[in-house]
Amino acid sequence: MSERLEDIAAAMVTPGQGILAADESSGTIKKRFDTIGLESTADSRRDYREMMFRAEDAMKNCISGVILYDETLRQKAADGTPLAEIIKAAGAVPGIKVDAGAKPMAGFDGETITEGLDGLRERLAEYHGLGARFAKWRGVISISKDLPSWGAVKQNAQALARYAALCQEAGIVPIVEPEVLMDGQPGDHTIDRCYEVTNWVLKTVFDELYDARVSLEGMILKPNMIIDGKNARKASREEVAEKTVRCLKATVPAAVPGIAFLSGGQSDEEATAHLSIMNANFDLPWALTFSYGRALQAAALKTWGGKKDNVAAAQRAFTHRARMNSLAATGEWKKELEAA
Ligand code: 13P
Secondary structure, eight states, X not given: OOOOHHHHHHHHTOTTOEEEEOOOOHHHHHHHHHTTTOOOOHHHHHHHHHHHHTOHHHHHHTEEXXXXXXHHHTOBOTTSOBHHHHHHHTTOEEEEEOOOOEEEOTTOTTOEEEOOOTXXXXXHHHHHHTTOOEEEEEEEEOOSSSOOOHHHHHHHHHHHXXXXXXXXXXXXXXXXXXXXXXXXXXXXXXXXXXXXXXXXXXXXXXXXXXXXXXXXXXXXXXXXXXXXXXXXXXXXXXXXXXXXXXXXXXXXXXXXXXEEEOOTTOOHHHHHHHHHHHHHHOOOSSEEEEEESHHHHHHHHHHHTTOGGGHHHXXXXXXXXXXXXXXXXXXXXXXXXXXX
């Protein structure tokens, strides 16, 4: 593969493919494993991720990149092959989450700032050596009656821009992820409030990217969809798709090669349906695809349940979801296909 940022970014949004977000931190993967009653150990985390990365049909045909957590990028499969090599062998690009998490922001009650800039240049050089060709940094914005504040929006956007510039210096494509939460507290905001806040956040992020001299051609945006809060859901799928496209067209320059959504707590089918409607019904200047964590993994995790005997069935569940989302990435998903 060529090493130009533009080419890596294009490979990450190959038509009909998308990104598997498998970069759950140790705390988050423990929460996921708790739901199947499995202890989270280095080996169980390895086994779980190896199960997905060895789902060959899904990985070859539907997945263009995989976001890994630090531990996973260094792990070897049970047979000794580095997990990153398994991903590459399937034709997908290995990537790495490099932020150190969203921490309470001093002076901003109820808001967070994402940490991880100190020493990032050195860490990126090491990750490049380990095979990562893209990275991810997630800034988190919460909606309530009084939030977000301008200070939190601006400082999270600045951190994203500083991270993105360092990535590009290291030959790594930054996934810029400013997530406006749908499942924050109290989670009762309307879709129009989500539109207003996301519009503000994305505008601010692209201003900061410009000031930081980030090349738009060598990055991928990972936004939330425009959707009601988790406790206020009522917009139709068509409305979510229409408002999301409208917001992105108003804020994301056409020079950005691709937009890969997070799922953010949507059900598997909703996340797929929304993406498919956008691709089917609108003329878009960028590739529009998925970078789902929960919406790609939930069914596979449940089917696997931590048991060796269930690996093949879990791979089938993962492959089904990957296929549905692959179809959505070209606007060809239909509800009837879910039963197949
Ligand atoms: P979800 O799709 O589960 O929201 O996760 C995507 C992700 O990478 C969040 O940072």
